[in-house]
Amino acid sequence: MxxxxxxxxxxxxxxxxxxxxxxxxxxxxxxxxxxxxxxxxxxxxxxxxxxxxxxxxxxxxxxxxxxxxxxxxxxxxxxxxxxxxxxxxxxxxxxxRPGARALEISQDRLTEKQFLEAAGADVAPYRDIANEGDLFAALAAFGGQGVLKTRRFGYDGKGQVMIRAAEDTDTALERIGNAPAVLEALIPFDREMSVIVARDAAGTCGAFDVSENLHRNHILHTSTVPAGIGPALAETARAMAIRIAEAMDYVGVMGVELFVVPSPVGETVLVNEIAPRVHNSGHWTQDACLCDQFEQHIRAVAGWPLGTFERHSDAVMTNLIGDACDSWPDILRDPSARLHLYGKTESRPGRKMGHWNRITPHQAGNGSSGQKS
Amino acid sequence: MxxxxxxxxxxxxxxxxxxxxxxxxxxxxxxxxxxxxxxxxxxxxxxxxxxxxxxxxxxxxxxxxxxxxxxxxxxxxxxxxxxxxxxxxxxxxxxxRPGARALEISQDRLTEKQFLEAAGADVAPYRDIANEGDLFAALAAFGGQGVLKTRRFGYDGKGQVMIRAAEDTDTALERIGNAPAVLEALIPFDREMSVIVARDAAGTCGAFDVSENLHRNHILHTSTVPAGIGPALAETARAMAIRIAEAMDYVGVMGVELFVVPSPVGETVLVNEIAPRVHNSGHWTQDACLCDQFEQHIRAVAGWPLGTFERHSDAVMTNLIGDACDSWPDILRDPSARLHLYGKTESRPGRKMGHWNRITPHQAGNGSSGQKS
The missing domain is CATH 3.40.50.20 (Rossmann fold)
Known part of the structure; x- marks a missing residue:
């Protein structure tokens, strides 16, 4: 049927x-x-x-x-x-929608990196780590440093270990439960960014403006739009995200996290990871765009055309983690602030309780504005 | 307690x-x-x-x-x-919130008009009609014409009869079920407008920009912002709405419907009626303002401060009445259109099934932008 x-x-x-x-x-x-x-x-x-x-x-x-x-x-x-x-x-x-294939790719860091490379996206150097021998060989190749990450079930910094010196190496695999892993080369990135890309069932694809992301304790703290990068690099990032969605024959919204890294020819971008879903770094779209990432995803899942990716305002999204949500009365009093609480009854350290967007008038010429490809 | x-x-x-x-x-x-x-x-x-x-x-x-x-x-x-x-x-x-007093006033056209006059708002000439004698006397005063409206339970043109000639008069009271009524003088208005005003529990009051409303078959068809009036008249309208909310010690969002009428000194405004609730003519705020009429009402009911009344875009709201909701695929395809369906399963003639907002960039200098008083 x-x-x-x-x-x-x-x-x-x-x-x-x-x-x-x-x-x-x-x-x-x-x-x-x-x-x-x-x-x-x-x-x-x-x-x-x-x-x-x-x-x-x-x-x-x-x-x-x-x-x-x-x-x-x-x-x-x-x-x-x-x-x-x-x-x-x-x-x-x-x-x-998105299908099982998007899950299969994004659930395994190794599969994901191999897919991204095949799609023509740039990723940081990495090695498949099945045992201690692999780890020593990879570290030798990466100058003795790297981030060891479990292939599966990592998020918000869980399931990963930073290796900066020889003494970190001995316990690294144990600290991630001896799970199958990848070692990523340490990237001296200038900035972290993301692109929220969407693709509908008819194959039309588009992306919101690039956001610049700051993390605290491995959890997203703020996303700022426009990002502090030039229009050419922003376009490169958006084009890379669109290429990934197209290569996956993806339907829905996807978050593509990127590093901006220095290179001999100026800054360039590497894909850090992808998430086959709406993404925390796209929450700014709720108040700065006519059609936000949530509606884009619903439209795609429904088999409907995507809405516009234009934004009418600049935005800074700040997560309300743990007790930070107690600041809701101050946020309500600020005319440029938009409050989004999640209805969680219990506030715990590290728990995402809500977020807020500071919205300011769009400055002309401050970066590309999202559009369909 | x-x-x-x-x-x-x-x-x-x-x-x-x-x-x-x-x-x-x-x-x-x-x-x-x-x-x-x-x-x-x-x-x-x-x-x-x-x-x-x-x-x-x-x-x-x-x-x-x-x-x-x-x-x-x-x-x-x-x-x-x-x-x-x-x-x-x-x-x-x-x-x-709003309280029983707001209901008491707005449920009875006579009480409402008396309240509005006491609050210093201008209304069209009217007469209390308890019987046929009252009706004849009132018509004599209004040049033989008027709109007979039941004092209670009228909406979307229900419970009202237009009297333009003597033969209309004979059956007029019968046609409104011989209910207590008011006769309103026929107003040769140039435009219909409305102001969505909000007041919080601390007494802070503000209003959105004036919308210009078109009706079809006594049901709102479109609301357009900015309205085609000058800034002085827009300010008069907004100030009148704020005065009404303050006189009522109102908490929440109120819709104030107005007529723009010619006068010897240029156009002026008369209050047609008020609604102690969010209002169909304020649906444009959902996509043209950071904080819409629904959030303003919720904030006021919660005892919280109001949000901003600023709008970032121009808007035309169009109601989807009856079968008009079948146009949803076209609305979805239009990048400047925002669809709002109500989830009603059965479409009937005259039934409000949804609405859509056409949103275009805000033109500078095209009218005042909402602010708190």
Whole structure:
């Protein structure tokens, strides 16, 4: 039975994952007349309270997945660690966008880097690390330094170890649980940036303006648009993100994280990693663009055309981590600030509780503005 | 027991009415970290699917109202015909914003006009009509013409009769069910406009830019911003709306409909009617302003400060009435168009199914931009 590839208002999009990204996707679907059904094992999921339906079940509960698929006209996900079996099970029953292939690539750092290289994107030097021998050989090639990262299940700095000296090496593999890993060469980057790219089911692709990202304790702290780079480098970054989405035959929004690195011919960009979903560094689009990353993703998942990528304002997005969310009264009082809380009841250190966007009038000539390719 | 006047994230706002206005209020509450609980007798209410909780019950079901009030930290409404007893019942149990007084005034055209005059707002000449004798006397005073409107429960042209000639008079009272009425003098207006005004619990008041409204079959068709009037008249209109909100000690968003009428000293404005709620003619704020009318209302109901009233773009809002919602694919394809569907399953002639905003860059010097007073 062929699966219907284009939805109509009144149809339902299923979302695997009930965190803040699922919540903001549900909020973006509603004005388009689409219902959402959230599937998440956590009974306290922030997305439940703004969705039409929810299922509390394990991601590998096939009975629950079966019933979920029956109620959905298309399914997407808010996180890249959806089990491969779950994606395959759903893909046999309902339109899954982005597909299982996007998960397969992005769940494994090695597969991802190999895919990116094949797609013509530049990445930092890396080596496949299966054992201590591999690690010593790779470190020798990289001048004794590097970042050791597990191939799977790493995020926000988890599952990675910085190696700067010989004494770090002895315990490095142990510290990542002796899991299959990659060693990345240490990149003396000038800036971290990202591009939020989207591609619809008809193959039209576009990207928002490049954001410049600052991290604290391995967690995104701010994203600023426009990024402090020239228009040529911004265009290179956006073109690279679009090339990746096209090579993957991707449908939906993808976050592409980049390093700006010095080179003999001026600055250039390397892809750090990709996320097959809406991305924290794209939250600025909610208040600086007519059509934000969440609506772009919903449109693509629904089989609809993408909206505009233009932005009307400059923006600085700041994450509210842990107790930082206590500053909500100050944010509300600031006329240029836009508050986004996630409805999480318990604030814990390191937990993303919300974010806010400082929005200021768009300065002419301060960088390219997003457009479709 | 004093009622708590200021909410915190995680608190719940109750909304009487589950239509599109309640739905868009719920969607605006979520990013502020506020939950919503919709109370509506219609099991198919569009607002239910984006709210944390809902109650299906009659507005006069005191048991249901009691339970509803217990779960809410503040209550508001999306329509002005909330029964007076319901408002009074709730106001004894929970913060009700706007209050019962706003309902009392706006539910009765006569009370409303008397209030507006006392507040210093200009209204069209009118007469209280209790019987046929009143009607004949009023028509004699107004040159034999006028619009006869029931004092209560009129909306979208319902409960009103145009009297242009003597033969209209005989059946006029019968056609409005012999209900208590007012006769309004026929106003040769140049344009219809509205001002969306908001006032917070601390008394700070502000208004969005004036919109110019076109009606078809007594239902709003388009709202355009900027309105085709000069800055002085726009300022007069906004100041009048603010004066009304202040005179009422109002908390929340109010729609103030105005006529622009010719006068010996140039154009002037008369207040047509007020609505103590978010208003269809303010839907353009969703895409042309950082903070829209729905968020302003939620902020006020929560006891929080208002956001900015600035707009960053020009806008034309068009209602999608009945089958007009079938044009959704064209709207999605237009990069300057923003689609807002209400999730109603059945399209009927005259039924508001959604709206869309055409957004274009803000032209400098094309009218005042909203600000707080």
């Amino acid at each position: 062929p699966l219907r590839a284009s939805l109509r208002p009144g149809d339902t999009i299923g979302i695997l994952g009930g965190g803040q990204l699922g919540r903001m996707l549900a909020l973006a679907a509603a004005p388009l007349g689409l219902k959402t059904h959230i599937f998440c094992p956590d009974p306290q999921s922030p997305a439940f309270e703004v969705a039409d339906a929810h299922t509390i079940a394990d991601y590998e509960d096939q009975g629950a997945l079966e019933r979920f698929a029956e109620t959905c006209d298309a399914v997407t996900y808010e996180f890249e660690n959806v089990p491969a079996g779950t994606a395959a099970f759903l893909e046999n029953r309902v339109v899954l | 004093p009622l708590r006047a200021s909410l915190r994230p995680g608190d719940t706002i109750g909304i009487l009415g589950g239509g599109q206005l309640g739905r868009m209020l719920a969607l605006a509450a979520a990013p502020l970290g506020l939950k919503t609980h919709i109370f509506c007798p219609d099991p198919q209410s569009p607002a239910f699917e984006v709210a944390d909780a809902h109650t299906i019950a009659d507005y006069e079901d005191q048991g249901a109202l009691e339970r509803f009030a217990e779960t809410c930290d503040a209550v508001t409404y999306e329509f002005e015909n909330v029964p007076a007893g319901t408002a009074a019942f709730l106001e004894n149990r929970v913060v009700l």
